Amino acid sequence: MIQIIGSPISPYVKKVLTLLLMKGVDFEVDPITPFFGNDQFTELSPLRRIPVFIDGNFVLNDSTVIAEYIEECWPSPAALPGDPNLRAQARWLEEYSDSKIGDEFIWKSFAQIIVAPFAFKKEPDHAAFEANLEAGVADVMNYLEKQMPDEKFLVGEFGLADISIAAMFRNMHYVKWGPDEKRWPKTAAWLQRCEMQPALAKANEWSDALFTVKPPERRALAEKIGLKLTTETVMQREARRGPMTVIG
């Protein structure tokens, strides 16, 4: 049985869960927040980041590496286009999402407002968050609006580029921000279409439910909402910074 370590609230975990759901692959989840991982988590994830993919003794890190592996093992339905140019474009959009959108939506927004106060007892800087909505976040939105098609999805059928980027928007929803339909109409419409796709809708449903409780209670809630859990967890109670942590 495939195991995924990481809470569905993380957009990088959500990317992987959405792909597995879309391809009908069975999996179990250990829904931890990376800052609450124990020593075994460090063994499995040297950067102390989620997601981690485990299949027996085979362990993979990084959502992009995991997504490529999933695509190669379970090619249907395809998450990347067949045409090499379109495939490369989809990969670029995934990379833009993982790096630039992750920086603006996750580190400067979600992590500052939600994660830092809970995990590291650090007061959120609301002024910096608000200022960044008109700086880094608006830059991302202006770029995305130029990439958006009038209908359907970013690179043809619903796939990895859409999943990676749409997952990031859910974390902005948790800090009570959404795309202005007048300013970025194509992006707002595309996001609605993505969130109606069954696999992403299911992953968002799990994430929304888990977001209503604090990390220590998430495992119990995950079981109630129908996530298959791993028998063991790599969670501990005290928060720790990882080698890549940029908050706290």
Ligand SMILES: N[C@@H](CCC(=O)N[C@@H](CS)C(=O)NCC(=O)O)C(=O)O
């Ligand atoms: N490039 C990585 C990024 C993963 C990542 O940053 N995950 C966050 C959770 S949203 C994390 O584990 N952060 C912990 C840290 O950086 O200390 C991927 O695609 O998997």
